[in-house]
Amino acid sequence: MKIFVTGIGAISAIGNNCNEIFHSLKNGISGISKLEFLKTIHSEFPCGEIKMDYNQLADFAGFDNQKTLVRTPLLGLIAVKEALNSAKLYSKSDLKIAFVSGTTVGGMDRMEQFYDDFVNNDSKNFYLYPHDIGDSTEFIAENIGLFSSVMSISTACSSGANSLIIGAELIKSGRFDIVVAGGAESLSLYHFNGFNSLKILSAEMCRPFDNFRSGLNLGEGAGYLVLESEKAVTQRNAKPLCLLQGYANTCDAYHQTATSENGDGPFLAMQKALELGGLKPSDIDYINCHGTATPNNDLTEGRAMKRIFGENMPDFSSTKAFTGHTTSASGGLESVISVMCLVNDFLPINLNFHDPIPELNISPLTENKTKVLHHVMNNSFGFGGNDSSLIFSKI
Amino acid sequence: MSTVYLNSFKQISVQKPLSEDWINNPQNFENQKLVRTQDPDFKSLLPANVCRRNGNILKRAMIVSNFALKESGLESVEAVVVGSGLGCVENTELFLQELVYEGEEFMKPSYFMASTHNTISSTIGINLGCHGYNSTYCHKGVSFENALLDVFLQIQMNRIKSAFVGGFDEMSPTYFNILQNAGYLVGDSKGFAGEASAGGILSNMLTDNTLCKVAAVRLGFMLNDDELLDLLDVTLTDAGLQKSDISAVMTGINGKPSSDAIYHKNLELFGIQAPTLGYAHLFGESYSGSVYGFYASAVSLHQNKIPQVLFLDKEVENQSVQNPKNILIYHHFNNKDHSFIILQRC
Structure with missing residues (x-):
C-alpha cells in the first residue's frame, strides 16, 4: 500500500x-x-x-x-x-x-x-x-x-x-x-x-x-x-508531493547517550528502511543525515553509512548547521526539508565543513547541487539508541 | 492478519510484586492518597552493579521484562514498546530541582541522562538485547493503550512476530502534590495514586502459557455519544462479537467523582448487560495505571474466573463470573481520550 x-x-x-x-x-x-x-x-x-x-x-x-x-x-x-x-x-x-x-x-x-x-x-x-x-x-x-x-x-x-x-x-x-x-x-x-x-x-x-x-x-x-x-x-482530489516509501525504527541497545562503535542501530535502521521500501542502496540519491556534529554521532553514523553504501556513497549533508539540532522535532522538520529537496530536485549544503574525518574519508555536499532526485533518505537517531530512517520517493 | 496472543504478563505494584496474591489477599489502602510501589528484593534479582546504577523504575522495568520473557517461553522478542505518561519523573525532578535551586553553573549529567521518557524502553531493549523496533508513548491516561495499539497492529500486519509491551510510571511526593493542586489524579476522591510497572509478551504464537487473545484495540479522541458508540461497534466488529458476548466490562473507575460520573454515563450509553469491574481500588491511579486493568482481565480469562475482588458493587456478596469468554476494557481520560480493548479466552 x-x-x-x-x-x-x-x-x-x-x-x-x-x-x-x-x-x-x-x-x-x-x-x-x-x-x-x-x-x-x-x-x-x-x-x-x-x-x-x-x-x-x-x-x-x-x-x-x-x-x-x-x-x-x-x-x-x-x-x-x-x-x-x-x-x-x-x-x-x-x-x-x-x-x-x-x-x-x-x-x-x-x-x-x-x-x-x-x-x-x-x-x-x-x-x-x-x-x-x-x-x-x-x-x-x-x-x-x-x-x-x-x-x-x-x-x-x-x-x-x-x-x-x-x-x-x-x-x-x-x-x-x-x-x-x-x-x-x-x-x-x-x-x-x-x-x-x-x-x-x-x-x-x-x-x-x-x-x-x-x-x-x-x-x-x-x-x-x-x-x-x-x-x-x-x-x-489531493495533489501528492511524494511517497513515504520506506521506514524503519530500530534500537542500538547499547547505551543511553552514545551510539555503539559501528553504528549498529543506525545501520539496521537504514537497511530495514531500504528493505521495506523495496529499494537498493544505489537507489538513494541523497541522505539528509542526523549529523549532529558531536564526535560520537558523526563517526558512528558515517561508519553505518559506509556499511550500507560502501564506496558508492550518495550525496549527503546535515542541515543542522542551519537549524540547530531541533531534537524531537528534527525527524519532522528534516522530513519536511527532505520532501522539499525531492520535489525541487535540490540538494542543500552541509555548512561549516572543511576536513573529512580521516577514518571515514567521506565529504558531505559543500556546494548547492541540482540533480534529478528519485529517493531521499532522512536519518534520526535518539538517546536510548532509538534510531530511525525514512525514505521519501517521487511518485 | 495474524492473531495476537498475550503470552505472559508480570506486575510490580503496590500489591505483592510478581504474584497474583492480590486475588486472595488484596492489600487495602483506604484513606491513603499516595501509595508507593512494593518493590521485590532488587539485589536478589539483578546484578549489584545494575542495582547501583539504575533508578527504581528502571530496575522494575528490567525485572518485569526478564520475568515476562521467561514466562512466555520465547527466547527473545522483536520489539519493545512502552507507555509512560510522565517517563522517569524522579530523575526529571532531581535535575529540575538542581536547575531551579542551585542554578545552571555546575549541573551534572547523571540525572539528565536517565530522565528522558524513552529511558525505560531503551533500558528494556538493552536488557533483552533487542535491536528491533523500540518506541515510547506518552499520552496521559491512554499511554499504555497507545503502546498496545502499536504492537497489536504490527503483529496483525506481520511486521513483527513478538514484542514486549508495558506501562511504567513513577510518582514522587512533590510531583504528586503538584498534580493534586492542579486537580489531577485522585483529587477529591476516595481512591489513591499509585505507580505502574507491568508488562508482558505479545506474539502471534499460541503457547501453553498463553493468557488470552487480544482481539481488539481502539482509541478515540474528543468523541460525542454517537461517535463513542460507533467506536464501540467497530471494536466489537474487530473481535467478531456482539454486545451480548461480553462477559464483563473492566473500567478505570477509581472513586474520583468527576471521572466516575463519566464512566457511569458512558456505561449506560453502551448498554452492555455485564458486570462492571475495576482495578484502581487495588493498584491505584497513575497515567499508565490502566495497565493493571489489562493485566487483571488477562489473569481472569486465564484462570477461567473473574475474582470477586475486581467487582465494584460490594453490596452483592460472593460475586464471580465463571468461565468468562470476552472482557471489554474501557477507559477514558478527562472524557477526551477513550480506549477500548477486548481480551478473549483462548
Whole structure:
C-alpha cells in the first residue's frame, strides 16, 4: 500500500514556514545565533532559536487565549496549520483522520519557570497542565479539530520520525485514511543544560562530519507531514508531493547517550528502511543525515553509512548547521526539508565543513547541487539508541 | 492478519510484586492518597552493579521484562514498546530541582541522562538485547493503550512476530502534590495514586502459557455519544462479537467523582448487560495505571474466573463470573481520550 505525502508544514530558526526555510537552505543562510529568548548564563553557546516570544508565537499561530501559552505546542500548531493548508485539508468529511505528535520537552519551558511556585504556592497552576507530553499533542489537536484519534510519541531525538512511522502504519492497517504526523520541540533550560552537562554543546557554529567538529548547536522548531492513503487522495482530489516509501525504527541497545562503535542501530535502521521500501542502496540519491556534529554521532553514523553504501556513497549533508539540532522535532522538520529537496530536485549544503574525518574519508555536499532526485533518505537517531530512517520517493 | 496472543504478563505494584496474591489477599489502602510501589528484593534479582546504577523504575522495568520473557517461553522478542505518561519523573525532578535551586553553573549529567521518557524502553531493549523496533508513548491516561495499539497492529500486519509491551510510571511526593493542586489524579476522591510497572509478551504464537487473545484495540479522541458508540461497534466488529458476548466490562473507575460520573454515563450509553469491574481500588491511579486493568482481565480469562475482588458493587456478596469468554476494557481520560480493548479466552 502506498503512503502519499500531500502536505508539509514547518517552523525553525531559518524560517517561519516551508518557503522561508527552503529559501534559507538555498542561500546558505544559517539560523544559528546568540540566544535572546532563552535566559541562560551559558550564553557562549549559540542556538537555532526562533526569534519570537510567547505572545508573538501565539499571534502567529492564530491562538488568542493568553492563559496557557507553552512554546512547544505553539510551534507545533503553527507547523500543523501550514501542513493542512498545504494539503488543502480543511474538513474531515467522511474520512478518518488521526494525529500523531512527537516531543520530549513538552511543557518543560513553563515547568522550569514556575517549578518553585508549583511546589510552594499554587497560584500559577494552570501552567501545570502542559508539562506532560500528551498535553502538547492535545493542545494542537483541539485547536485543529479534525482528528478522531491522537497519539503521542517520545523517543528523544527520533520522536518526529517515529511519529511518521506509526502514522504510515495506521494508514496501512486501514484504520485511518489520513494521518498528520511529525514533531515539535522548543528550547528549554532543562535540556540545554542537560546537553551542556554532557559536554556536547559547541560554542562555535557546529560542523557536521568535520574532523574538527566540536559538538552540536541546539535548535527549536516543528515539522509535520500530511500522510494519505490512495483512497483519500482520489476522493479529495489531493495533489501528492511524494511517497513515504520506506521506514524503519530500530534500537542500538547499547547505551543511553552514545551510539555503539559501528553504528549498529543506525545501520539496521537504514537497511530495514531500504528493505521495506523495496529499494537498493544505489537507489538513494541523497541522505539528509542526523549529523549532529558531536564526535560520537558523526563517526558512528558515517561508519553505518559506509556499511550500507560502501564506496558508492550518495550525496549527503546535515542541515543542522542551519537549524540547530531541533531534537524531537528534527525527524519532522528534516522530513519536511527532505520532501522539499525531492520535489525541487535540490540538494542543500552541509555548512561549516572543511576536513573529512580521516577514518571515514567521506565529504558531505559543500556546494548547492541540482540533480534529478528519485529517493531521499532522512536519518534520526535518539538517546536510548532509538534510531530511525525514512525514505521519501517521487511518485 | 495474524492473531495476537498475550503470552505472559508480570506486575510490580503496590500489591505483592510478581504474584497474583492480590486475588486472595488484596492489600487495602483506604484513606491513603499516595501509595508507593512494593518493590521485590532488587539485589536478589539483578546484578549489584545494575542495582547501583539504575533508578527504581528502571530496575522494575528490567525485572518485569526478564520475568515476562521467561514466562512466555520465547527466547527473545522483536520489539519493545512502552507507555509512560510522565517517563522517569524522579530523575526529571532531581535535575529540575538542581536547575531551579542551585542554578545552571555546575549541573551534572547523571540525572539528565536517565530522565528522558524513552529511558525505560531503551533500558528494556538493552536488557533483552533487542535491536528491533523500540518506541515510547506518552499520552496521559491512554499511554499504555497507545503502546498496545502499536504492537497489536504490527503483529496483525506481520511486521513483527513478538514484542514486549508495558506501562511504567513513577510518582514522587512533590510531583504528586503538584498534580493534586492542579486537580489531577485522585483529587477529591476516595481512591489513591499509585505507580505502574507491568508488562508482558505479545506474539502471534499460541503457547501453553498463553493468557488470552487480544482481539481488539481502539482509541478515540474528543468523541460525542454517537461517535463513542460507533467506536464501540467497530471494536466489537474487530473481535467478531456482539454486545451480548461480553462477559464483563473492566473500567478505570477509581472513586474520583468527576471521572466516575463519566464512566457511569458512558456505561449506560453502551448498554452492555455485564458486570462492571475495576482495578484502581487495588493498584491505584497513575497515567499508565490502566495497565493493571489489562493485566487483571488477562489473569481472569486465564484462570477461567473473574475474582470477586475486581467487582465494584460490594453490596452483592460472593460475586464471580465463571468461565468468562470476552472482557471489554474501557477507559477514558478527562472524557477526551477513550480506549477500548477486548481480551478473549483462548
